[in-house]
Amino acid sequence: MDNEEAIIALAALAQSTRLDVFRLLVKHEPHGLPVGELARTVEVPQNTMSAHLATLSRAGLVTGERQSRSIIYRANLDTLRELTVFLVKDCCGGNADLCAPLIADLMPCCSSGRASQP
Template sequence: MESNNAIEVLAALAQSTRLDTFRLLVRHEPEGVPAGELARLLCVPQNTISAHLAILSRAGLIKGERHSRSIIYRAEIDTLRDLTLYLIKDCCGGSAELCAPLITALTPCSAPSAPENLQ
């Protein structure tokens, strides 16, 4: 990720409704959430949520996919990963012991286990 991209992504998240929207979409991966449901869950008018979704989409944080008459929005986890890696790329000057707590905190989900024939 380039510096300009990181600034655009961070700027998109630097507003409470957009941050809440993105976090909600991350929690609903991989199924996504329809735009109207996002507005309802966040108690935001539909025209307001549309403006926020457009900003998040331009920053590459979300994508919308039309299903019949509604648009299902999903978080772009790759963009979140790229931003996180960009921010911590030179973490702790290469001192692994200093980065260990950060890496532990960034792995809240269980890692997939290896197939039995590889263990």
Template sequence: MDNDSTILALGALAQTTRLDTFRLLVRHEPCGLPAGEIARLLDVPQNTLSTHLGILSRAGLVTSERQSRSIIYRADLDALRELTLFLVKDCCAGKPELCAPLVAELAPCC
């Protein structure tokens, strides 16, 4: 990950509906959700959601796959990992104990 892709990803997440969409998709990994279900769960018009999904997709945060007549959207967890690692890469300044609370907060989820 580099500065440009990080800025693109953070910019994509810097809007309420897109952030809510991404977080919803993270919660529904690995199955993903069809666009209509995302729109229903977030109470967002489908055409508006389509625009937001496009922005998240271009930022590399969301993938899509056609299944029959539906398009299933998934959070790209590898991209989330890369973004998170890029943001904390220089954490600690050589003092791992400074990052221990961050690591401890992340560990229970997995």
């Protein structure tokens, strides 16, 4: 990931509804959610949801797949990983001890099967 890609992804997430939608999709991996359910959950009209999903999609943060008459959206975890690595790649000037708390905070959601704290 380069600076421009990171800026596009961060800009897409720098809006409350889109951030909520992205976090919701991350929680529902790997199955994703249909557009209508996303719109109902975050309480926005479906056409507004489509606009938000288009922004997230252009940033590479979500993907949509048609299943019958619905489009199921999923978080693109590869892009999330790339963005996270981009942000912390040079963490603390390479001092692993200073980065350890950050890594520890990231691990509980993935290593224990528990949902992360809000």
